[in-house]
Amino acid sequence: MIYKKLLMCFIICTAIFGCKEAVNKEHVKDISSKELLKIIESGDVQLIDVRTPAEFNEGYIENAKNVNFASPSFAKDITTLDKDKPxxxxxxxxxxxxxxxxxxxxxxxxxxxxxxxxILEWKSEGLPLVTDTP
Structure with a gap:
């Protein structure tokens, strides 16, 4: 009996997380620092740093815009970005x-x-960060 319940839980979890992953893969591509550099160089793209403003001010990738994921208004804040641009x-x-x-x-x-x-990978690759302090 316990095995049937465990199996049922496994099937439900697999269905839920499997579907979520399929939706994300449709719209999202995970990239490395090397791929990031190529994308930035190749065209018009919006670079969004979702860290806190304090973290952002410690150093960010050039041309990044800070939109704080921890902010209660995050979902609203990103609607000001251009949905037609990557x-x-x-x-x-x-x-x-x-x-x-x-x-x-x-x-x-x-x-x-x-x-x-x-940023951890970016720094480990020795890539530059912008800081607002001289």
């Missing part, structure tokens, strides 16, 4: 950017790149 989302390590994907999809974005290594 968007690259990043954070510190990829956790918040990955979670924010759902909000971008719900807001109508169809070309989403998730830089899942975040």
């Amino acid at each position: 968007v690259i989302i990043y954070c510190r390590s990829g956790n918040r950017s990955g979670k924010s994907v759902k909000d971008f999809i719900n807001a109508g974005f169809t070309k989403i790149y998730d830089f899942n290594g975040g």
Whole structure:
């Protein structure tokens, strides 16, 4: 009896998470720092840093716009972005950017790149960060 319940839970979880992943893959591509550089160089894209303003001020990728994922108005804030332009989302390590994907999809974005290594990967590759301090 317990095995049937466990099997049923497994099937339900697989169905829920499997469907979610299929939806995300339709709209989202996970990218590395090298791919991020190529995308930025190749065209018109919006680079969105979803960290807090304090984290953003410590250093960010050039031309990034800060939209705080922890803000209660995050879902509303991203609606001011151009839905017709591809968007690259990043954070510190990829956790918040990955979670924010759902909000971008719900807001109508169809070309989403998730830089899942975040600032930590960027720094580890020795790539430059912009700071507002001289």
